[in-house]
Amino acid sequence: MTSEDQSQDTQLSAIAQALGRIPSGLFIVTTTDTSGTTGFVASLVQQVGFAPPTIAIAVSRERGPFEAILENGRFSLSLLDKSSSGLMGRFFGKLKDGETPFDGQQMHITAAGSSVFCDALAWYDCKLLKNGYDNGDHHVLFGVVEEASLSHEGEPLIHLRKNGLGY
Numbered sequence: 001m002t003s004e005d006q007s008q009d010t011q012l013s014a015i016a017q018a019l020g021r022i023p024s025g026l027f028i029v030t031t032t033d034t035s036g037t038t039g040f041v042a043s044l045v046q047q048v049g050f051a052p053p054t055i056a057i058a059v060s061r062e063r064g065p066f067e068a069i070l071e072n073g074r075f076s077l078s079l080l081d082k083s084s085s086g087l088m089g090r091f092f093g094k095l096k097d098g099e100t101p102f103d104g105q106q107m108h109i110t111a112a113g114s115s116v117f118c119d120a121l122a123w124y125d126c127k128l129l130k131n132g133y134d135n136g137d138h139h140v141l142f143g144v145v146e147e148a149s150l151s152h153e154g155e156p157l158i159h160l161r162k163n164g165l166g167y
């Protein structure tokens with residue numbers, strides 16, 4: 001390894017460490033159409049505007065629901081707290097044949113027909129803005145919050161990472 005490579009590695013690991021200290025919440029992103037609801041656990045989520053109230057999410061192109069969000073023109077977020085953290089297991093654990101992460105869960109249907117988790121600390125139903133941003137391994141999508149609800153009092157889960165170049 002050349003000294004230039006070594007210095008690049010050192011810089012990358014400094015970037016990874018520093019990025020990992022940026023706190024985020026933990027969310028389930030969902031999108032719903034007539035064929036059903038799909039979703040995934042997400043941490044690359046941030047409010048990026050007040051008027052209109054706007055949220056940005058970063059979605060890997062490999063993520064199944066990515067195309068569905070583009071087709072539906074909507075996405076929703078369920079913000080997790082300690083009491084709803086178990087919902088993540090529905091997306092990472094092994095499911096039985098034909099089972100979906102949503103089976104047996106209490107879902108709330110928003111005015112626009114999106115599905116969000118009743119057990120979440122809060123939820124946000126967003127209309128996708130036309131202009132997103134293709135940024136390498138993730139697409140940044142913007143949504144205007146059309147309806148939202150804080151379900152109960154409590155603190156959101158805060159997600160920090162040892163290595164900010166991964167989830």
Ligand SMILES: Cc1cc2nc3c(=O)[nH]c(=O)nc-3n(C[C@H](O)[C@H](O)[C@H](O)COP(=O)(O)O)c2cc1C
Pocket residue numbers: 040041042043044045058059060063064091159167
């Ligand atoms: C803590 C955490 C945060 C994540 N955040 C995002 C995210 O913001 N965007 C994304 O596209 N995927 C994100 N993922 C990955 C998806 O949840 C992914 O579907 C999941 O890891 C399962 O991987 P698979 O699609 O390879 O089965 C995250 C994963 C974890 C564990």
